[in-house]
Amino acid sequence: xxxxxxxxxCVGLIIERIEGGYVNDPQDPGGETNFGISKRSYPNxxxxxxxxxxxxxIYYRDFWVPSGCAAxxxxxxxxxxxxxxxxxxxxxxxxxxxxxxxxxxGVLGPQTAAAANKMAEPEGYLQARLAYYQSLPGWSTxxxxxxxxxxxxxxGC
Numbered sequence: 239x240x241x242x243x244x245x246x247x248c249v250g251l252i253i254e255r256i257e258g259g260y261v262n263d264p265q266d267p268g269g270e271t272n273f274g275i276s277k278r279s280y281p282n283x284x285x286x287x288x289x290x291x292x293x294x295x296i297y298y299r300d301f302w303v304p305s306g307c308a309a310x311x312x313x314x315x316x317x318x319x320x321x322x323x324x325x326x327x328x329x330x331x332x333x334x335x336x337x338x339x340x341x342x343x344g345v346l347g348p349q350t351a352a353a354a355n356k357m358a359e360p361e362g363y364l365q366a367r368l369a370y371y372q373s374l375p376g377w378s379t380x381x382x383x384x385x386x387x388x389x390x391x392x393x394g395c
Contacts, residue, residue: 241298242308248316249297252323253290255390260286265379274323297323305330306346311355313394317363318346320391324384325370337366364388 241249257274268276270285273293277285280296302308304327307315321330328344335342338353354363371377371384 239295239298241294244308244312244315245298245302248307248319249294249302251316251391251394252297252320253293256320256387257323267376301327304328306351309346309348309351309355311360314354314360314363316394317360317367317391320387321367324387325367329370333366333370334363337363361392364392 253273257271260270260272262270266276268278270277272285272288273290275283275285275288275293275296277283301322302319305318305322307319307322310318318330318334321333325333331346331350332342332344334346334354335344335350338350338357340350340353354360357363368385368388371381377384
């Protein structure tokens with residue numbers, strides 16, 4: 239499949255700089271993961287045998303499209319996409335909607351996209367995302383990794 243250039247730039251950064259290859263951290267609630275795709279989310283998938291191409295297909299189908307990233311300005315699209323990967327597409331959109339002050343339904347439609355794209359300081363989305371992470375029970379365990387992830391996506395692609 240041929241994907242949009244902006245998606246390819248964003249997914250390339252995610253795979254290269256954040257999600258890497260195969261890991262099986264017993265403390266990670268996602269369990270076994272490869273290219274950031276978890277066994278918890280995809281129980282019938284051979285995670286150890288997952289190829290990068292198959293991971294890209296999953297990222298597009300299950301994260302980029304549901305997160306509505308194509309409707310967002312460059313930079314913000316990456317931040318919402320990455321949040322969708324890390325927290326779920328619905329949660330990424332809820333954080334976005336709360337940040338830009340629109341009704342929170344977890345769906346990135348035209349009203350949410352327009353409001354988000356008009357925000358004067360889009361970095362506020364990263365601050366809202368950090369606040370979300372800090373509210374999670376795993377913050378004390380994963381604070382360093384989640385914060386590093388925010389710094390990486392803040393620099394963008």
